[in-house]
Amino acid sequence: xxxxxxxxxxxxxxxxxxxxxxxxxxxxxxxxxxxxxxxxxxxxxxxxxxxxxxxxxxxxxxxxxxxxxxxxxxxxxxxxxxxxxxxxxxxxxxxxxxxxxxxxxxxxxxxxxxxxxxxxxxxxxxxxxxxxxxxxxx
Ligand code: THU
Numbered sequence: 001x002x003x004x005x006x007x008x009x010x011x012x013x014x015x016x017x018x019x020x021x022x023x024x025x026x027x028x029x030x031x032x033x034x035x036x037x038x039x040x041x042x043x044x045x046x047x048x049x050x051x052x053x054x055x056x057x058x059x060x061x062x063x064x065x066x067x068x069x070x071x072x073x074x075x076x077x078x079x080x081x082x083x084x085x086x087x088x089x090x091x092x093x094x095x096x097x098x099x100x101x102x103x104x105x106x107x108x109x110x111x112x113x114x115x116x117x118x119x120x121x122x123x124x125x126x127x128x129x130x131x132x133x134x135x136x137x138x
Contacts, residue, residue, distance in 0.1 A: 004043050006080055006109075011121070014039055015113045018082040021047035021062065025086075028052060029059075033086040036062035038070055041077030046070040063097035067104070078105035084113040090120055098128040106131060 014037045022035025027050055034050040048065030063083055070078065078101060085091030090112040093101065101108060106125050113119035125131070 004039075004041060004079065006039065010039075011080070011082070011111060011119070012117070014045065014080060014082040015084065015111055015117050015119050017045055017047055018062075018084040018111075018113060019115070019117060021049050021066075022084055022086060023049075025049040025062070026051045029054075029056065031086075034062035034091060035084050036066040037082045038063075038066040038078060039080045039082075040070055040075045041079060042075070044070075044073075044075055046073070046075070061094055061097050063093050064100050067097075067100050071104070076104050078108050080109040080111065082111040082113055082119065084115060084117075084119075086115055088114055088116075090114045090118070092122075093127065095128075098124065099131065102128050102131040102133060106133060 017037035018035040022033045025033035036048045038046045046066045046069040048062045050062045052059040092112045111119040
C-alpha cells in the first residue's frame with residue numbers, strides 16, 4: 001500500500017472529477033446522470049459514469065465502471081471514491097456497488113456529492129454493515 005495524503009483540497013478535486021465524469025453518462029432511460037472518481041494508492045484516479053441499456057438490467061453504475069477500470073489496469077488499492085448524481089440530493093452508492101467496492105477496500109471512504117459539489121464523507125463499512133467478503137467463505 002502506497003501512502004498518499006488526502007486533504008480537503010484533494011477531496012474537492014475528486015468530487016470535481018466525478019462531476020466531470022457524469023458528463024459522459026449514458027442515461028436515456030432514467031435521465032439520472034451519475035459520475036464517480038475512484039482514488040487509489042499512488043494517487044491514480046479512475047473515473048466512471050453510468051451506462052444504461054435498452055435491456056435495463058444490462059446497465060452499469062458509475063462506481064462499478066470506475067472500479068472495473070481500476071482493477072483492469074492493475075490497481076486494487078482503493079482509497080476513496082466520490083459519487084455524484086444529476087440531482088440536488090447527494091448520491092449514495094447502490095447496494096450492488098457497495099458490495100463491489102467492499103471486495104477490495106471495506107474501510108475505504110465514500111464522498112456522496114450533490115450536483116453543486118457539496119458532499120458528505122462516509123465510511124463504506126457504515127454503508128455496508130457486516131458486509132460479505134472473502135473471509136465469509138472460509
Ligand atoms: N446509478 C449509479 O450509477 N450509481 C448508483 O450508485 C446509483 C444508481 C445509476 C444506475 C442507473 O443508470 C441510474 O443511476 C438510475 O438508477
